[in-house]
Amino acid sequence: MASALLQVQDVSKSFGGLAAVRSVSLELQAGGISALIGPNGAGKTTLFALLSGFLRPDSGRIVLDGTDITGQAPHLNARRGLTRTFQIVQPFAAQTVRENIAVGAHLHCASRREALAAADAVAQRLGLAPQLDKPAGDLTVAGRKRLELARALATRPRLLLLDEVLAGLNPQEVGEMVPVVRAIAAEGVTVLMIEHVMQAVMNLAAHVWVLAQGELIATGTPGEVTRDVKVIEAYLGHGTARRLAEAT
Numbered sequence: 001m002a003s004a005l006l007q008v009q010d011v012s013k014s015f016g017g018l019a020a021v022r023s024v025s026l027e028l029q030a031g032g033i034s035a036l037i038g039p040n041g042a043g044k045t046t047l048f049a050l051l052s053g054f055l056r057p058d059s060g061r062i063v064l065d066g067t068d069i070t071g072q073a074p075h076l077n078a079r080r081g082l083t084r085t086f087q088i089v090q091p092f093a094a095q096t097v098r099e100n101i102a103v104g105a106h107l108h109c110a111s112r113r114e115a116l117a118a119a120d121a122v123a124q125r126l127g128l129a130p131q132l133d134k135p136a137g138d139l140t141v142a143g144r145k146r147l148e149l150a151r152a153l154a155t156r157p158r159l160l161l162l163d164e165v166l167a168g169l170n171p172q173e174v175g176e177m178v179p180v181v182r183a184i185a186a187e188g189v190t191v192l193m194i195e196h197v198m199q200a201v202m203n204l205a206a207h208v209w210v211l212a213q214g215e216l217i218a219t220g221t222p223g224e225v226t227r228d229v230k231v232i233e234a235y236l237g238h239g240t241a242r243r244l245a246e247a248t
């Protein structure tokens, strides 16, 4: 079997006395879409920050394609092909959509002209071409989510960490974004997504990890983890599975 694209080995991170991520280990194979789910405060975003280099783990190792990248700065990880998006999208509001996307493209483009041309190509893929000359601040929430994706894609990732790209979208917008994420994966980018919209997780992800209170409590297909008693109780409280069974 080929070695994993990403190996997370016994990674922990505390903030003061709060253990946000506890001894998490997982292996992500190249290709396809996987999801990281869990209740609010489970440690999902902290784990993304550790993987992408925005935070350094207290202990444990992160290995990308055989290379130890533990604690390596985000821009160096991006050079290696690991890029994340942010839950709260903060574009450079006064700059155009094109200029915002070009920020990501600069990683691989020698000149500004080349970066702006690369930005145009990424915008085409994400349906943002009509907005290229608009200030990013004029975009709707759905447009900003696409822009966040475009900026990440412009870095030409092999592994893309998506932090709630569907949050704040209405059902129609979610329906429009799902094929966008699928198309990114179909182009060969490995996608790991934090997502609360379970319908989309069921729809998109082949594999799911579940975090609760900093610990991985389940892993499997979306169907498997949503039937897992530990997962049901992590979301709905201890004893829920038994009460549900008694009620039916």
Ligand SMILES: Nc1ncnc2c1ncn2[C@@H]1O[C@H](COP(=O)(O)OP(=O)(O)OP(=O)(O)O)[C@@H](O)[C@H]1O
Pocket (backbone or CB within 6 Å): 015, 018, 020, 038, 039, 040, 041, 042, 043, 044, 045, 046, 047
């Ligand atoms: N910089 C920080 N300083 C102190 N505590 C933090 C910091 N970042 C996160 N935490 C805490 O760590 C825990 C995990 O937070 P995290 O944001 O990783 O959870 P999450 O699973 O992404 O939650 P959500 O689904 O609500 O975004 C929470 O209790 C949070 O308050």
